[in-house]
Amino acid sequence: MTQDQSHQSPEEEFRLFRTVCKEQRIKVTPQRLEIFRTVIAAYDHPSAEDVYNRVKDRLPAISLDTVYRTLATFESGGIISRVSFCEDKTRFDPNRKPHHHLFCTVCKNLTDFYWANFDNADLPPEIPEWGYPETKHVQIRGICSHCSRERNKA
Ligand SMILES: [Zn+2]
Ligand SMILES: [Zn+2]
Structure with a gap:
C-alpha cells in the first residue's frame, strides 16, 4: 500500500x-x-x-x-x-477515492486501505429493505504493528 x-x-x-x-x-x-x-x-x-x-x-x-x-x-x-x-x-x-480506514486505538493513526471486493459486493437483503444507502465504509480498529511491537518490548 x-x-x-x-x-x-x-x-x-x-x-x-x-x-x-x-x-x-x-x-x-x-x-x-x-x-x-x-x-x-x-x-x-x-x-x-x-x-x-x-x-x-x-x-x-x-x-x-x-x-x-x-x-x-x-x-x-x-x-x-x-x-x-x-x-x-x-x-x-483529502482522499476522495472510495476507501476504508484502519484505526490504531493506541497511536490513533488512521490509514487508508482499498477493498474492491467489498465495494463491488451485493448488499445483504436487509439493506434495500431498510432504505437507500448512500455510502458504505469499513472501519477496522485495532493495534498497528508498530504499537504491538512497542507493547511486546515493554
Ligand atoms: Zn499504533
Ligand atoms: Zn481516509
Whole structure:
C-alpha cells in the first residue's frame, strides 16, 4: 500500500480545487490555498489543530477558528471529508477515492486501505429493505504493528 498512489497528483488536486471553488462560489484566497495545500499533502487525516500547527508559520495571521471554518467550507464543498469515528477529535480526509480506514486505538493513526471486493459486493437483503444507502465504509480498529511491537518490548 504505497500512499502516493492513493492521492491524485498535486497539479490535478490544484485544478480540482479551483474548479470546485468556482462551482461552490468559494473565494480562492491565499489563506484557503495554503490550508488546502496542507490538507492535501497530509497522509495522516489531520485534525483542525494539526492543520493549524502546520500552516501558522507560513500564515502568521491565521487563527485556529479560521482553520476550522475553512475546513468546514471545504467539507461542504466536497473537497475534503470528515472522519467522524475517531475517539478524540474530528479528523479530515483529502482522499476522495472510495476507501476504508484502519484505526490504531493506541497511536490513533488512521490509514487508508482499498477493498474492491467489498465495494463491488451485493448488499445483504436487509439493506434495500431498510432504505437507500448512500455510502458504505469499513472501519477496522485495532493495534498497528508498530504499537504491538512497542507493547511486546515493554
Ligand atoms: Zn499504533
Ligand atoms: Zn481516509
